[in-house]
Amino acid sequence: MKYMNMSTFIAALLLLSVAFQSSAQQSADTDQQTVAKQLQQLRKEVIALNRDLFVLEEDLLFPSSTQVVVYLSVDVGTYFKLDSVELKIDDKVVTEFLYTDRQVDALYRGGVQRLHIGNLAQGDHQISAFFIGLGPEGREYKRAATFNFKKEADAKALELKISDSSVKQQPEFTVVEL
Amino acid sequence: MDKRLHIVRNAIFVTLSWLMVNTPAWSVQKCETVMLDKAYQEILYFYFQQDFYQALTQFEVIQQACPNALSQISQPGVDPNLLKGGISLAYGLEEQAADIFNQLLVQVATPETQTQAWFLLGKSLFEKQQYELASSILNKINVNSADEHLQTQDKDQWLYIQSQLFNWQNTQSTNVARDNSYWLTELSEDSVYRQYVIYNQGLAQLQSNQYVQAVDTLEQLGTAQTSILDTFLGGWWSPLTDVDQTEMDALRDRANLTIGYAHLKNQQGLKALNAFNRVRLDSLDTDSALLGYGWAAAQREEYQIALSAWQKLQSMPRSNEYIMESYLASAYAFEQAFAPTQALNNLQRGLKRFAQEKQMLQSHQQSINDQFFLNLAKNKDWSKQIPSHLSEVMLSKDFRNQMTWLEESLALQARFDDWQQRLLTFNLMLDERQQESLKRQQALKQNDLLSKLAEYEALRDSLKATLANANLQPRILANEEELAWQARLDRAQQRHKDITEGWLALNQKPLKPRYQARLQRLEGIMIWNAAESLAKRRWQAQKLLNEVDTLIAKTAKQQAQLVAQLNQTPEYQSQRQRIMQLQQDLAVQQERNQALQTQHLANLNVLFIEQINQQIAQLDSYNLQAQLALVRLNDKAFRKAEADRQGATR
Numbered sequence: 149m150k151y152m153n154m155s156t157f158i159a160a161l162l163l164l165s166v167a168f169q170s171s172a173q174q175s176a177d178t179d180q181q182t183v184a185k186q187l188q189q190l191r192k193e194v195i196a197l198n199r200d201l202f203v204l205e206e207d208l209l210f211p212s213s214t215q216v217v218v219y220l221s222v223d224v225g226t227y228f229k230l231d232s233v234e235l236k237i238d239d240k241v242v243t244e245f246l247y248t249d250r251q252v253d254a255l256y257r258g259g260v261q262r263l264h265i266g267n268l269a270q271g272d273h274q275i276s277a278f279f280i281g282l283g284p285e286g287r288e289y290k291r292a293a294t295f296n297f298k299k300e301a302d303a304k305a306l307e308l309k310i311s312d313s314s315v316k317q318q319p320e321f322t323v324v325e326l
Numbered sequence: 327m328d329k330r331l332h333i334v335r336n337a338i339f340v341t342l343s344w345l346m347v348n349t350p351a352w353s354v355q356k357c358e359t360v361m362l363d364k365a366y367q368e369i370l371y372f373y374f375q376q377d378f379y380q381a382l383t384q385f386e387v388i389q390q391a392c393p394n395a396l397s398q399i400s401q402p403g404v405d406p407n408l409l410k411g412g413i414s415l416a417y418g419l420e421e422q423a424a425d426i427f428n429q430l431l432v433q434v435a436t437p438e439t440q441t442q443a444w445f446l447l448g449k450s451l452f453e454k455q456q457y458e459l460a461s462s463i464l465n466k467i468n469v470n471s472a473d474e475h476l477q478t479q480d481k482d483q484w485l486y487i488q489s490q491l492f493n494w495q496n497t498q499s500t501n502v503a504r505d506n507s508y509w510l511t512e513l514s515e516d517s518v519y520r521q522y523v524i525y526n527q528g529l530a531q532l533q534s535n536q537y538v539q540a541v542d543t544l545e546q547l548g549t550a551q552t553s554i555l556d557t558f559l560g561g562w563w564s565p566l567t568d569v570d571q572t573e574m575d576a577l578r579d580r581a582n583l584t585i586g587y588a589h590l591k592n593q594q595g596l597k598a599l600n601a602f603n604r605v606r607l608d609s610l611d612t613d614s615a616l617l618g619y620g621w622a623a624a625q626r627e628e629y630q631i632a633l634s635a636w637q638k639l640q641s642m643p644r645s646n647e648y649i650m651e652s653y654l655a656s657a658y659a660f661e662q663a664f665a666p667t668q669a670l671n672n673l674q675r676g677l678k679r680f681a682q683e684k685q686m687l688q689s690h691q692q693s694i695n696d697q698f699f700l701n702l703a704k705n706k707d708w709s710k711q712i713p714s715h716l717s718e719v720m721l722s723k724d725f726r727n728q729m730t731w732l733e734e735s736l737a738l739q740a741r742f743d744d745w746q747q748r749l750l751t752f753n754l755m756l757d758e759r760q761q762e763s764l765k766r767q768q769a770l771k772q773n774d775l776l777s778k779l780a781e782y783e784a785l786r787d788s789l790k791a792t793l794a795n796a797n798l799q800p801r802i803l804a805n806e807e808e809l810a811w812q813a814r815l816d817r818a819q820q821r822h823k824d825i826t827e828g829w830l831a832l833n834q835k836p837l838k839p840r841y842q843a844r845l846q847r848l849e850g851i852m853i854w855n856a857a858e859s860l861a862k863r864r865w866q867a868q869k870l871l872n873e874v875d876t877l878i879a880k881t882a883k884q885q886a887q888l889v890a891q892l893n894q895t896p897e898y899q900s901q902r903q904r905i906m907q908l909q910q911d912l913a914v915q916q917e918r919n920q921a922l923q924t925q926h927l928a929n930l931n932v933l934f935i936e937q938i939n940q941q942i943a944q945l946d947s948y949n950l951q952a953q954l955a956l957v958r959l960n961d962k963a964f965r966k967a968e969a970d971r972q973g974a975t976r
Contacts, residue, residue, distance in 0.1 A: 183731070183922065183925055183926070183929070186918075186922055186925075187418070187731060187734070187735075187922060188418060188419055188420065188421060190738070190915065190918055190919060190922060191417065191418060191419055192419055192422060193911075193915050193918070194738060194741070194915060195379070195382050195383055195386055196386060197745070197908070197911055197912065197915060198379075198383045198386075199383050199386035199387050199390060200904075200908055200911070201745055201748070201749075201908060202383060202387055203387060203390070203391075204752070204901075204904050204905065204908065205748070205752075207901070208752055208755065208756075208901060219364055219367075219368075221367065250374075250375050251371075251375060253374065254370070254371045254372075254373075254374035254375045255371065257370070257374045258367065258370050258374075258401075258403065259367055259368070259370040259371025259372070259373070259374050259375075260364060260367035260368050260370070260371055261368070261371050262368055305361065305364065307364075326360050326361065326364065
């Protein structure tokens with residue numbers, strides 16, 4: 149009888165310890181979930197804050213009356229592998245950009261890069277872009293595109309386009325006004 | 327009159343243009359479809375580079391500027407809402423992602439969008455371990471729609487999750503693992519998920535005591551060979567191939583390890599040896615495999631081989647349960663090989679090592695504090711620099727999770743610091759602009775351009791009065807040629823008059839009247855011409871005058887605005903308000919982050935101490951086992967010596 153009592157006691161103790169362990173585990177899991185939720189909320193807030201800062205920065209540094217944005221896009225990219233771009237506005241270098249493989253891939257897949265944002269006075273201007281990379285048959289290739297435009301009171305957006313000409317079997321470089 | 331009107335109009339136009347340049351002109355171009363498309367493509371640029379943070383920020387920017395932006399985007403391809411949901415999911419905003427997917431599924435979406443939304447929502451639930459819900463969501467996709475609307479990689483992932491859920495359901499309902507071959511036939515040939523599905527299937531079979539089937543399943547992975555080209559070139563042509571190969575190799579090691587222990591459990595020493603032998607010596611499973619290899623050899627009574635494996639394990643510059651266990655195992659092998667002295671020596675060495683490890687763990691337990699974790703998290707490759715005897719603790723999943731969170735929190739802190747600095751710079755910039763504006767204001771006030779409008783108005787009024795008299799004096803509206811003719815006629819008449827008078831004074835015969843008549847006829851023609859074009863010219867002049875009036879009114883308005891602005895000190899109130907608001911928000915988030923960081927650190931400390939305690943308890947257990955073995959061996963030696971002595975006495 150004494151043995152039975154002792155064994156019942158040990159079993160109860162074991163059960164208690166298992167139950168305690170399980171509740172401790174549950175509490176740790178809940179803690180982790182709470183932290184994860186808080187972190188998620190913080191991430192969301194940080195993105196909203198980054199947005200506000202981005203907009204403020206743009207409003208302060210590049211007001212629309214003087215803003216000029218230059219985008220770069222690549223269509224297909226069979227005849228040209230982009231390495232770098234140099235951008236001049238009114239004969240003054242404003243941006244030089246060297247591309248990583250990942251960036252080039254993002255462009256090939258349909259992404260568009262905001263290559264330059266700056267300020268320009270109203271009036272007539274000229275933009276020149278120099279594209280360096282590998283052309284057809286892997287040869288070194290350097291081409292330029294020039295475009296004259298008039299900056300007015302609204303923000304100006306231009307796009308440098310690299311596309312493939314299947315007729316010429318050559319890449320084509322153009323600048324268009326958006 | 328006409329010429330003067332043109333001059334006045336041009337002058338006013340110049341003034342107006344100048345005024346317009348100096349007045350801020352805000353445009354609402356951002357919501358035009360072409361600009362929205364560009365913004366969306368910019369998001370894609372970030373997304374394809376896996377810069378989810380920037381991509382989500384850009385989504386927020388366009389949605390703030392144009393609330394319906396995502397429905398206005400005309401770019402072909404994935405639904406922008408779906409993309410935002412997917413990016414949110416990848417960035418760790420599961421709730422936001424789930425909300426987006428649910429919204430998409432409520433709306434009338436295309437079958438493609440619906441399938442993708444089901445998939446991403448199911449994946450999000452699966453990652454949150456809500457298996458039942460995940461299963462019901464993912465079951466809404468069938469193989470045909472997955473084929474049609476999901477990319478190969480997504481389809482493979484869908485199949486993998488389905489197979490995992492299938493296994494999970496099996497463990498919930500029956501104890502018999504069902505065949506997973508359905509998922510394997512649907513998975514693409516080169517998918518990495520194929521290996522996982524096979525491994526999980528093997529594991530499920532082992533758990534259901536289907537030893538033979540489990541080994542057969544796992545052998546598909548364990549005996550898979552890396553191609554000779556891969557062995558030599560190591561996938562140098564593509565970083566992706568390299569990653570895949572590393573993952574495959576790790577999976578193969580894990581499969582062989584599992585096969586080895588399964589054989590060991592079923593007394594198949596030789597087969598176990600072969601399986602352990604296939605585990606690479608530089609993998610995550612090397613230590614476990616070496617220990618198992620020793621046990622497999624010991625099972626076959628090949629104690630020399632077992633001992634060499636365990637001794638190799640003991641020489642590893644690491645500290646883990648396998649290495650600790652190898653001391654006890656070596657002692658066992660020596661004893662079995664009838665070498666009790668070496669067994670005793672090995673146990674003594676083991677005891678020394680356990681004590682050493684325990685001491686180091688205890689000293690770390692006391693010395694490790696928040697700063698230690700902070701310094702560790704600041705180091706990108708922290709996992710490579712942890713002390714060897716802490717590797718077991720610090721490479722655990724929980725610990726790594728907490729460290730990842732701490733790293734994120736520190737990165738946020740750095741970002742907040744940077745933003746604070748930028749906001750201060752913006753404030754300084756506004757101060758500078760204010761100074762500049764004041765200077766310009768002074769300069770403008772001294773500029774006489776503003777007084778010119780009054781002159782133009784006076785001129786306009788006089789021209790108006792002149793035009794009113796045009797009926798009486800049609801010449802007012804004459805053009806330049808006519809004025810020249812008129813001047814010539816006036817000169818001719820004057821000359822005629824002078825000649826006639828001179829002639830008379832000299833008592834000469836008067837000039838013939840035909841000269842006078844000719845001049846009169848010419849004058850008559852000119853008057854007739856002027857009368858003919860009077861109506862037309864008056865209408866034109868009136869039109870010009872009206873234009874001048876409009877321009878003057880517009881200029882007056884702009885000028886009034888400018889003057890009002892000039893009289894106001896430029897405070898940049900709205901901008902300063904925005905900066906202040908952002909600074910406040912930033913402070914709140916900084917505080918939150920700090921609180922979270924403190925929590926992470928507390929968790930890390932607790933986790934660290936808990937795990938160290940577990941390690942110490944494990945070491946104590948090894949210690950106890952070694953001491954018991956020591957007593958038993960000593961006792962055995964004593965009894966043997968006693969028996970020998972008694973034998974000798976007899």
